[in-house]
Amino acid sequence: MKTITIKGLEIGKGAPKIIVPIVGKTEKAILDEAQLLTTIDFDVLEWRVDHFHEVDNIDSVKKIAEKLTQVLPNKPILFTFRSAKEGGEKSVSIDFYVKLNKALAASGFVDLIDVEIFTGDTFVKEMIETAHAHHVSVIASNHDFDKTPEKDDIVGRLRKMQTLGADIPKIAVMPQSTSDVLTLLAATAEMAEKYADRPIITMSMAGLGGISRIAGETFGSAMTFGAAKTASAPGQLDIKALRQILTTLHKSAAQ
Numbered sequence: 566m567k568t569i570t571i572k573g574l575e576i577g578k579g580a581p582k583i584i585v586p587i588v589g590k591t592e593k594a595i596l597d598e599a600q601l602l603t604t605i606d607f608d609v610l611e612w613r614v615d616h617f618h619e620v621d622n623i624d625s626v627k628k629i630a631e632k633l634t635q636v637l638p639n640k641p642i643l644f645t646f647r648s649a650k651e652g653g654e655k656s657v658s659i660d661f662y663v664k665l666n667k668a669l670a671a672s673g674f675v676d677l678i679d680v681e682i683f684t685g686d687t688f689v690k691e692m693i694e695t696a697h698a699h700h701v702s703v704i705a706s707n708h709d710f711d712k713t714p715e716k717d718d719i720v721g722r723l724r725k726m727q728t729l730g731a732d733i734p735k736i737a738v739m740p741q742s743t744s745d746v747l748t749l750l751a752a753t754a755e756m757a758e759k760y761a762d763r764p765i766i767t768m769s770m771a772g773l774g775g776i777s778r779i780a781g782e783t784f785g786s787a788m789t790f791g792a793a794k795t796a797s798a799p800g801q802l803d804i805k806a807l808r809q810i811l812t813t814l815h816k817s818a819a820q
């Protein structure tokens with residue numbers, strides 16, 4: 566499996582890297598959250614721009630993205646507009662979604678963009694090509710807040726993301742039982758062992774799926790999400806506790 570290195574961070578090797586979301590609704594709230602993160606140990610900043618109340622103004626979005634790079638110059642920045650249909654705060658047209666992602670990929674202010682894989686293959690390829698043309702990596706994503714699909718379906722979705730050219734395939738699913746959590750972990754292991762030639766991210770959400778957020782090094786998920794102030798999805802653990810657990814498990818795996 567290839568690893569991916571962004572701003573000196575090697576993704577796909579060792580303990581899962583911690584992504585922390587910023588979910589502020591105003592410029593001040595966003596930058597205040599970023600300032601808080603200067604004192605916290607984490608790996609990647611995710612700006613959940615669907616929470617920003619001026620997201621319709623792409624110039625305003627780019628201005629804040631630039632300021633985030635100034636506050637946290639050494640941290641990779643992941644730009645994410647999470648659509649309402651996949652658990653986000655806002656619905657927008659596909660045309661605007663594509664335009665927004667392409668604009669930020671070309672801005673020079675972000676290191677990764679999140680592209681929802683079921684936006685449509687043509688649109689997904691267009692966004693990925695634009696990102697790669699500007700040396701920006703792509704996390705292709707899919708979120709199911711209702712259920713956990715069958716193992717083969719999960720693996721199939723991750724393989725589709727890989728086929729379409731995403732640098733890091735990602736899937737998050739909702740468990741209804743402990744068996745669902747095992748399904749997600751089994752799918753992760755199968756993808757990592759049989760098909761993945763690049764890092765992947767998987768998680769089972771809510772409290773029931775918490776084990777999946779810390780077990781990535783064992784099963785094959787290269788990144789996980791932690792909360793500093795406000796969680797962006799159900800089940801995210803506190804960053805400090807998450808880092809301690811991941812470090813402990815990494816040391817154990819090395820013995």
